[in-house]
Amino acid sequence: MATTAMKLNGTIYTTVMNLPYSLASKIRVSVLLVLILTFVSSSSGENTYEDNAYEFLKREYSLTKPYQGLGSSSSSHWEFMGNTMIMPEHIRLTPDLQSRQGAVWSRIPCYLRDWELRVQFKIHGEGKKNLNGDGLAIWLTKERMQIGQVFGNANLFTGLGVFVDTYPNDVKQIERTFPFISAMVGNGSVEYEHDRDGRSTDLGGCTAHVRNVEYDTFLLIRYMKNRLTVMTDTEGKHEWKDCLDMPGVRLPQGYHFGLSSATGDLSDNHDVISLKLYELTVERSPEEEEEQQEITLPSVDYRADPDVYVEDEGRSIITVFFLFIVSVVALVVVIVVIIFLYNRYKENRRKRFY
Numbered sequence: 001m002a003t004t005a006m007k008l009n010g011t012i013y014t015t016v017m018n019l020p021y022s023l024a025s026k027i028r029v030s031v032l033l034v035l036i037l038t039f040v041s042s043s044s045g046e047n048t049y050e051d052n053a054y055e056f057l058k059r060e061y062s063l064t065k066p067y068q069g070l071g072s073s074s075s076s077h078w079e080f081m082g083n084t085m086i087m088p089e090h091i092r093l094t095p096d097l098q099s100r101q102g103a104v105w106s107r108i109p110c111y112l113r114d115w116e117l118r119v120q121f122k123i124h125g126e127g128k129k130n131l132n133g134d135g136l137a138i139w140l141t142k143e144r145m146q147i148g149q150v151f152g153n154a155n156l157f158t159g160l161g162v163f164v165d166t167y168p169n170d171v172k173q174i175e176r177t178f179p180f181i182s183a184m185v186g187n188g189s190v191e192y193e194h195d196r197d198g199r200s201t202d203l204g205g206c207t208a209h210v211r212n213v214e215y216d217t218f219l220l221i222r223y224m225k226n227r228l229t230v231m232t233d234t235e236g237k238h239e240w241k242d243c244l245d246m247p248g249v250r251l252p253q254g255y256h257f258g259l260s261s262a263t264g265d266l267s268d269n270h271d272v273i274s275l276k277l278y279e280l281t282v283e284r285s286p287e288e289e290e291e292q293q294e295i296t297l298p299s300v301d302y303r304a305d306p307d308v309y310v311e312d313e314g315r316s317i318i319t320v321f322f323l324f325i326v327s328v329v330a331l332v333v334v335i336v337v338i339i340f341l342y343n344r345y346k347e348n349r350r351k352r353f354y
């Protein structure tokens with residue numbers, strides 16, 4: 001971008017030099033300003049939005065110290081369940097003890113169409129690496145306040161789940177390093193397979209070393225124009241790192257935000273420090289507006305199948321079919337060549353006899 005701008009500047013500059021002095025200097029200043037702005041906007045790319053989204057903190061969907069909006073009274077915006085403990089500095093979803101489950105859930109259904117959720121959390125415990133578990137999950141689902149097997153929440157959920165999985169349950173998984181952050185969109189009938197770390201249903205994800213670190217760890221989940229983006233700030237560098245980016249994610253309105261965690265034989269302290277929800281203001285066309293209204297069941301337009309086993313089965317059928325076709329073609333070619341050579345041989349012999 002900068003190179004193009006410089007070339008452009010050269011052309012504009014030559015033209016400007018031929019204009020009266022005062023006008024020329026004004027234009028030169030303007031060109032300089034445009035170039036500076038171009039440079040600034042291109043170099044600060046990381047946290048700017050492509051679509052000029054504006055953000056507003058929504059307090060009713062947020063949780064910050066000293067967590068006053070969290071309680072059992074019906075006037076509170078959030079409620080908690082299981083082993084959750086509200087401390088002055090954090091909300092402890094589970095302590096570093098076996099077989100604990102905890103969750104916090106927003107009481108108010110969310111009707112924001114474009115939003116960004118920033119979660120500050122801390123996972124820490126006595127266990128050595130890979131002798132800890134299980135992690136935590138962030139939800140935006142139809143169901144709420146249901147204890148279950150998916151990081152302390154019920155399986156067969158309807159909506160979005162983002163998982164910070166700290167324990168590799170699937171021993172066959174060698175290409176993923178844990179802790180692993182992934183996301184899944186459930187429609188109420190698709191199961192999260194805990195034994196396979198949700199591998200058959202996830203939308204991808206990334207490794208993030210979030211456990212027993214000294215610096216603050218953050219997760220960003222952005223849902224804008226049906227695009228789901230997950231970013232992490234877990235290295236103490238105060239910058240967002242790409243983790244997952246998936247267009248065509250369709251989530252209906254009126255779901256609930258929640259956070260849950262569970263420990264099993266292995267454990268950790270799973271603490272939430274803050275949860276901040278920002279509304280993003282995005283311009284939409286009437287078609288996009290209509291499209292959004294029609295979403296009644298969560299879905300994903302396209303999901304690259306990360307499931308190695310299923311892929312192998314599919315591939316073997318295609319491979320057999322392909323090999324069969326190739327063999328037939330090769331056989332025909334060989335027969336044609338043999339006939340051709342035989343005819344030439346016969347012709348040569350005939351010529352020799354004359």
Ligand SMILES: [Ca+2]
Pocket residue numbers: 134165166167168169194197
């Ligand atoms: Ca796991």
